[in-house]
Amino acid sequence: MIIAIDGPAASGKGTLAKRLAAHYGLPHLDTGLLYRAVARVLMDFDHKLDDDAAAVRAAQALEPSRLDDPRLRGREMGEAASVVAAIPAVRAALTEWQRGFARRAPGAVLDGRDIGTVICPDAQVKIFVTATAEERARRRFRELAGRGETVTYETVLDDIRRRDARDSGRSAAPLAAAADARLLDTTSLDIEQAVRAAIGFVEAVRREEG
Numbered sequence: 501m502i503i504a505i506d507g508p509a510a511s512g513k514g515t516l517a518k519r520l521a522a523h524y525g526l527p528h529l530d531t532g533l534l535y536r537a538v539a540r541v542l543m544d545f546d547h548k549l550d551d552d553a554a555a556v557r558a559a560q561a562l563e564p565s566r567l568d569d570p571r572l573r574g575r576e577m578g579e580a581a582s583v584v585a586a587i588p589a590v591r592a593a594l595t596e597w598q599r600g601f602a603r604r605a606p607g608a609v610l611d612g613r614d615i616g617t618v619i620c621p622d623a624q625v626k627i628f629v630t631a632t633a634e635e636r637a638r639r640r641f642r643e644l645a646g647r648g649e650t651v652t653y654e655t656v657l658d659d660i661r662r663r664d665a666r667d668s669g670r671s672a673a674p675l676a677a678a679a680d681a682r683l684l685d686t687t688s689l690d691i692e693q694a695v696r697a698a699i700g701f702v703e704a705v706r707r708e709e710g
């Protein structure tokens with residue numbers, strides 16, 4: 501079973517993906533880490549983020565061990581990732597790796613922006629997770645502050661709005677719900693309620709498939 505979870509920044513898709521993976525005994529891939537890691541390589545080697553050729557080389561040569569770099573979680577890396585993620589050849593270089601992960605038995609949970617639309621259009625379960633920008637900013641602010649980053653709520657809200665616009669407006673695999681995705685608005689759900697709703701979606705699909 502392949503479960504595809506997409507949605508904007510801090511909507512809760514990673515949390516849901518991890519919980520569904522644990523519940524169903526499936527491996528999980530946070531695909532945002534791939535784009536964060538490509539941006540990190542550029543920054544480590546003093547390339548500009550809009551150096552398309554360097555970004556494509558970094559994507560083609562990406563070592564899986566780079567995904568464990570704790571620096572990928574920082575605030576500026578989400579922003580940097582969305583810049584390199586808009587380069588079509590970067591996305592193309594990362595596609596096969598993600599599909600290979602999804603094809604492994606007994607299935608997988610992948611979360612990102614284009615899993616249900618581009619990477620795994622045949623996924624049995626597609627969930628598009630949303631929440632208002634203000635609620636997402638509150639969550640991300642709490643998360644970053646908890647990790648000791650000095651940042652204001654207003655800055656995080658600005659980041660989220662800018663990233664939403666860039667991710668939804670780009671021509672290559674823009675952030676969008678697949679036509680057959682189930683929508684899950686988590687604005688007024690806590691984590692446990694959101695997990696229960698997501699498991700409910702998966703179970704509904706399993707019943708439909710008999």
Ligand SMILES: Nc1ncnc2c1ncn2[C@@H]1O[C@H](COP(=O)(O)OP(=O)(O)O)[C@@H](O)[C@H]1O
Nearest residue numbers: 509510511512513514515639643689690691694
């Ligand atoms: N339904 C929810 N209610 C409150 N906080 C949540 C909820 N879902 C996730 N969070 C918290 O919000 C932050 C962002 O969640 P995360 O799953 O990383 O989002 P995403 O992967 O969409 O960026 C995390 O600190 C997480 O614990």
Ligand SMILES: Nc1ccn([C@@H]2O[C@H](COP(=O)(O)OP(=O)(O)O)[C@@H](O)[C@H]2O)c(=O)n1
Nearest residue numbers: 508509510531532535581582585612613614
């Ligand atoms: N499948 C994906 C995953 C991430 N991304 C890009 O990578 C950036 C960081 O993604 P992320 O999922 O790590 O970020 P958060 O949603 O956790 O803040 C996003 O803003 C997108 O631009 C993408 O284009 N496609």
